Amino acid sequence: MLVDQSKSLKMGIAAKQCLHTSDFLYLDHTFHDGSDDLDLIQATQANREDLVTSILNSDPSQRFKADSQGRTALHWATENGYSRIAHLILSVQTRSQGTSDTGTLAKDCLLLLLDAQDERGQTALHVACNMRREDLASLYISLKASVNVSDHSGNTALHRAVRMNQETIALMLCELGADVNAVNELLWTPLHEAARTGNESIMAELIRRGSKLDAMTHNKMTPFLTAFFYYKIASRGSAYSNLESVWKTLVEAGCKLSQTDGHWTPLTAALSCDSSFIAAILLFNGCRVDKSGRWGRGILQDAFSCSEPMIVKLLVLLGYIPTPDEVSHCSKQIPMYSRVFTRLRGLGSSLHRDRQEVVRWLRERREAPPSLGECCRVSIRAAMNSATEDRSILANFKFLPIPVKLQQFLAMSDFTHYLVDG
Known part of the structure; x- marks a missing residue:
C-alpha cells in the first residue's frame, strides 16, 4: 500500500x-x-x-x-x-x-x-x-x-489480446510479465479466453507460464468446459475445428479430469461431442466414471449412441454397472443405424456389427459378474484419482511396489483384449 x-x-x-x-x-x-x-x-x-x-x-x-x-x-x-x-x-x-x-x-x-x-x-x-x-x-x-492494469470489468490487456486472438501481442505481454492468472469480474482468466478461441499456441504459452488449468468462472466453467461450450455454439462460419486438440492439451498439462459445472463433466461433454478419442483419454487417465448422462439417464446410453462401441466396454470395465433397462435400450437403438448410415460414416465401417457385438457382451456381463481382479482395479484407480486430486494417474503406476504385469493391468494395458475384432 x-x-x-x-x-x-x-x-x-x-x-x-x-x-x-x-x-x-x-x-x-x-x-x-x-x-x-x-x-x-x-x-x-x-x-x-x-x-x-x-x-x-x-x-x-x-x-x-x-x-x-x-x-x-x-x-x-x-x-x-x-x-x-x-x-x-x-x-x-x-x-x-x-x-x-x-x-x-x-x-x-x-x-x-x-x-x-x-x-x-x-x-x-x-x-x-x-x-x-x-x-x-x-x-x-x-x-x-x-501490462497489468485492469479496466472496470477487470480485464487486463492480456485478456483482451487473447480474446481477440492476437497471438503475437499475447506472447509479448506474457514475456513482459502480464499476470496469466488475472481474473475479470466474471472470473475469466486468459486461459478461459484462449479455450474460447481455440488458440493452441497461446494456450501452450499460458500453461507454460503457470496458468491455472482448473480456474472456474462465475458459472463454474473450467477452461475445458469453456472450450466445449463455445464449440457447441459456434456458427458454421466460425467453426471451432480443433476441440479435441485443445482438450488433449489441457488433459496432458494436468487439468482435473472430472470437474463439473453442475451440469457437465469433461466425460459427458466429450460424449456429447461424439469424441470417443477424448472420452477414452479421460477414462484411461483415471477420470471418475459418471453415473448419469444427459437428461438424467444413464451415461451408458449416451456412450452407446454418441461414441465408438469400445467406450461402452471401457465404461463397464472401469466400474459402471448397467441396468437391464439400459441394455434393452441399447439393443433397441441398433436398428436406428442403417447400412446406408454406416456406409456414409466411412469406407469399411463396421459400426453396425460392433454395436450388436457390444450388446451381446453387455448381456454376458449381466450373467457373469466382474472378477475380483476387476473390482480391485476399479477400487485402486479410484483411490489413485483421489490421491492425485482428480488428475492423470497414468504416470503413477510405475511407482507402485507391484509386478509390472499388475501395473499394466491397473493401467488398462490389457484393454485391447476386450476390443471387438474388425
Missing part, C-alpha cells in the same frame, strides 16, 4: 510538471481540464496530422486532456488506427521546469499518457487490443505501458 501511495504521489507531481499548470487534476490516470476546448482530440478524430502537429507544438499539455468519456487523443488515435498521429502524440518532447532530470520527467509523462484510463478503465493498450491494432499495441508495450 505504501509503495502504491508513493508511486501515485510521484506520478501526480510528474503530471503537474508535464502540464505546466495547476488547472489540471490527476485522478485514476485520467485528466480533465473542465473546459470544452479539446482541440487536439477533435483534430485527432478528424485525422488531421497537420493540426495535431501544430497544436502539440504550441501546447504539449493537450496530450493529457480528456473528453467527456475520459478519453485522451491517444485513445482516439488508437481506436481509429491513426498510427502516425499516435506516434506524434507520444514523441512530443516535455519541457522541463526547474528540474535537473529532464529524462526522468519525460519518461514519467510518457507513462502517465500510456496508462491514462477512460471512463471504462481502458488504457490505450486495452483499446489497441480490443480493436486489433497490433502495431500500436506492440508500440505501447515496447514503451513500457503497464
